[in-house]
Amino acid sequence: MLTSLQGKSVLVTGGTSGIGLGIAIGFARQGAKVAISGRQRDKVEALAARLRDEGLAVIGLAADVSEREQVQRLVDEVATAQGGLDVLCANAGVFPSAALEHMTDADWDLVLDTNAKGSFLCVQAALAHLRRAEYGRVILTSSITGPITGFPGWAHYGASKAAQLGFMRTAAIELARDGITINAVLPGNIVTEGLHGMGDDYLASMAASVPLKRLGQVDDIANAALFFASKEAGYLTGQSLVVDGGQILPESLQALA
Ligand code: NAP
Numbered sequence: 001m002l003t004s005l006q007g008k009s010v011l012v013t014g015g016t017s018g019i020g021l022g023i024a025i026g027f028a029r030q031g032a033k034v035a036i037s038g039r040q041r042d043k044v045e046a047l048a049a050r051l052r053d054e055g056l057a058v059i060g061l062a063a064d065v066s067e068r069e070q071v072q073r074l075v076d077e078v079a080t081a082q083g084g085l086d087v088l089c090a091n092a093g094v095f096p097s098a099a100l101e102h103m104t105d106a107d108w109d110l111v112l113d114t115n116a117k118g119s120f121l122c123v124q125a126a127l128a129h130l131r132r133a134e135y136g137r138v139i140l141t142s143s144i145t146g147p148i149t150g151f152p153g154w155a156h157y158g159a160s161k162a163a164q165l166g167f168m169r170t171a172a173i174e175l176a177r178d179g180i181t182i183n184a185v186l187p188g189n190i191v192t193e194g195l196h197g198m199g200d201d202y203l204a205s206m207a208a209s210v211p212l213k214r215l216g217q218v219d220d221i222a223n224a225a226l227f228f229a230s231k232e233a234g235y236l237t238g239q240s241l242v243v244d245g246g247q248i249l250p251e252s253l254q255a256l257a
Contacts, residue, residue: 188244
């Protein structure tokens with residue numbers, strides 16, 4: 001049994017959908033005060049109101065994680081509204097597909113700015129608040145794609161997800177001075193609105209390549225985030241946790257037969 005996260009102040013970027021929403025609900029069900037963010041004010045505020053109707057302590061704020069000023073305002077507003085900030089889940093991300101041969105500068109910049117620079121901006125903006133909290137936890141949503149595997153169309157995405165881990169390892173050393181930990185969850189294929197956009201054939205082929213024979217659920221990632229945020233995980237920093245049903249393990253299709 002892990003120590004309760006009751007009353008902790010949590011920010012989940014990209015909390016309007018998929019994995020981020022799952023993480024936010026996971027923390028809120030543990031009694032944490034949770035802020036979710038996304039780019040569209042109406043959407044994020046309506047969703048937060050719906051979650052409050054369900055009895056969860058959730059607020060919604062709009063910010064684009066690739067924009068420094070918006071990120072700083074987001075983090076400061078969350079800390080004011082929730083009496084500080086204990087846990088940052090830097091989760092917002094995009095995964096549009098583009099074949100390397102046709103990839104434009106704009107394709108590359110969108111993905112790197114959102115996924116990699118967005119993580120950097122969020123962590124930097126949260127630092128002063130996390131220090132004050134004397135608890136500080138940062139959890140990055142990376143991916144198996146990039147750090148471990150590859151997939152056609154995702155050269156830019158893979159680079160962004162590997163960049164998050166390179167960033168994390170040095171950040172872990174710098175943040176350790178203030179007792180702040182930073183770790184990453186590396187999801188495999190998790191059923192989300194974003195993943196559904198890849199189409200049924202993609203989903204079926206991915207499910208078939210997972211030894212546990214199912215795609216992941218957002219709760220599978222939320223549980224990993226809750227563990228990294230716990231008091232008991234306080235001696236873990238700079239680490240990656242793969243949550244993929246064993247998808248990276250088979251050396252051949254035969255291994256799955
Ligand atoms: P999703 O359903 O498409 O949700 C993405 C979230 O990110 C939304 O809340 C979106 O909010 C937000 N977002 C996107 N760009 C943003 C920006 N510039 N600023 C602020 N918020 C932004 O995706 P998901 O599948 O849950 O993925 C979430 C994270 O998990 C991503 O980092 C992704 O790389 C990672 N991941 C997912 C999988 C998977 O199988 N699903 C696997 C590995 C890793 P708005 O649209 O409201 O702005």
